[in-house]
Amino acid sequence: MITLLSIILFFLLLIVGKSRGVKTFVTFYLSIILIITYIILMNLGFNAIILALIVCILASCISLFMLNGYNLKTLSSFISIMLVLVLVFIITYTIGKLSNIQGFSSDSVETIGGFSYLINYDMTKVIIGMYLICVIGTIIDTSISVSTSMNEVLENNPKIKEKELYKSGMNIGGDILSTTINTLFFAIISSFIGFFMWHKNDTLSYIINHKVFAQTIIELLLSFIASILIIPITSYISSKVLYKKKLIKDE
Amino acid sequence: MKLKTKLIILFILSIISIIFVYNDYFLYSTPIVKIINIKEEKHNNDKDVYYNQEIKGIIQNGKYKGSTVKVTNTTSKSGVYDEQIHKNTEIFVELSNDGTKVNSIIGIKRDKYLVILLVIFIDLILLVANKKGIKSLLSLSINIIISIISIIIFRNNYKTINILLLYIIISVLFIILSLYITNGKSKKTLSAIVSSIISLFVSFTLSFIIIKIFGKDITIWTMEYIEVIYDYENFFYVSILLCGLGAIMDISITISSALNELIEKKPKIEVSYLIKSGKEISKDIIGTMNHVMLYTCYSSIIPLVFLALRNGMILSNALNFYGSLELITVLTSCISIVLTIPISLYTSIFILKEVRK
Incomplete structure (x- = not known):
């Protein structure tokens, strides 16, 4: 089934995107291998959070440099992504530690019932790592959109001032924000209907404080926050980097 | 100046909502216990470490507000399936009829963390995207409302x-x-x-x-x-x-x-x-x-x-x-x-x- 879908995806990408489509397919599967390797290394006992940060850095390299090529646009995106990653890490770590959302709830008893729960590995770290990997895709996407468009603005309007360039970055970011939020909302919420059916007779206060509800809503809000934070940071860094390049060119 | 006033209003509203959710015990009918003291007994299994906890806490709402109760809980280092309770954690419990004993732990109070993140999200989107941010929030809320309606239709x-x-x-x-x-x-x-x-x-x-x-x-x-x-x-x-x-x-x-x-x-x-x-x-x-x-x-x-x-x-x-x-x-x-x-x-x-x- 998965092979069949992969083949269909490959041919569609080939027809629609040509060589770029093939590159997309290769990087797509590299990313899947990256996530699976992450789980294997965790199983060998490495620290889940440090591993997740490494995965995020590698994921950015794959998406930026392999897919979009090495240039000033992708370089300034890369710097911005690293900065946002630090900020998101701080928020994720604090909330993850405090809110007790590690592991599974009694809802999953059918699925995980056969397993031993004493696994000698802190599940808090696993969920923090999962959140970091979850948000990296949207950070990369928003960042590269903003920096590409800013480069376009600079090329069409070479006399633009650095501050105006920054402002146009913020403007573009604001435009794509609503669709990004939409995309994330449906991607994350799509598997959530079952939860409400399971708890159809429970009170609202029970549902709001439930572990699975908290896990999903925190995932959703963290990815929203990450995709907003990346906008001003990319606008600032790109305006600095791209403007400096223009100044050197002018001289 | 106008922007400054907006920022101040936003800041005050954020603080108020966070303070509110830290003290929203009265909204719940289920008794909430805030943990003040934990005694832990460590056990080494051949695979993992687990703890038997003797917990003391104060009831925060309802008929028995203010009285102290004791609970026991088992938690492991891994935390695959259990609730890890620390000092200041707030838990929902089922009390015995006279309010002196805890029959069972229902769950942990997590609403405040969701609200903190929600406040950060709303503040950021308004700061970064202004009017476009309001539009995004509006469209998001409508999506949430439709989702809730669809779930209610399906549920019934x-x-x-x-x-x-x-x-x-x-x-x-x-x-x-x-x-x-x-x-x-x-x-x-x-x-x-x-x-x-x-x-x-x-x-x-x-x-x-x-x-x-x-x-x-x-x-x-x-x-x-x-x-x-x-x-x-x-x-x-x-x-x-x-x-x-x-x-x-x-x-x-x-x-x-x-x-x-x-x-x-x-x-x-x-x-x-x-x-x-x-x-x-x-x-x-x-x-x-x-x-x-x-x-x-x-x-x-x-x-x-x-x-x-x-x-x-x-x-x-x-x-x-x-x-x-x-x-x-x-x-x-x-x-x-x-x-x-x-x-x-x-x-x-x-x-x-x-x-x-």
């Missing part, structure tokens, strides 16, 4: 209703409302709505047929919450339908507004040139969009596959049992994304050019 008729049909109708509603709210009434919006709906139907029909014919090996039984859904096969199709929905809208509006811009600048622009530049734009978005779907959806397999591996299951089995449904969802979403590009390109050109004549 779950024995008779066809869940797939329900969510196909709801999806069309999602498309029309969210694109209309964020982009206003224009030809651009109209063409984005039409191309989203066409793309959704084409790509979903394709996935549906493929899975119906070739999907005999799908491990639907590993899907969470499957036991409560009568129509579990359609339940899986619904998650496929919804997962790529946002991405389809994203691509449709990107392509239709880019083409609209080109046509507005040069009303006599040729169709062949529009197709060419549309293809250029789509090449830029196709790759990173696929990565968004992958990282956002596929990351959710991590805890379960990891638990399976830790329990000695071999990798291929663990991935097959606990990761294949997510991968199928991601792959079908990516197929929708790729299909949306040519569909919305030609639909947009047709609508934007035709309506002009």
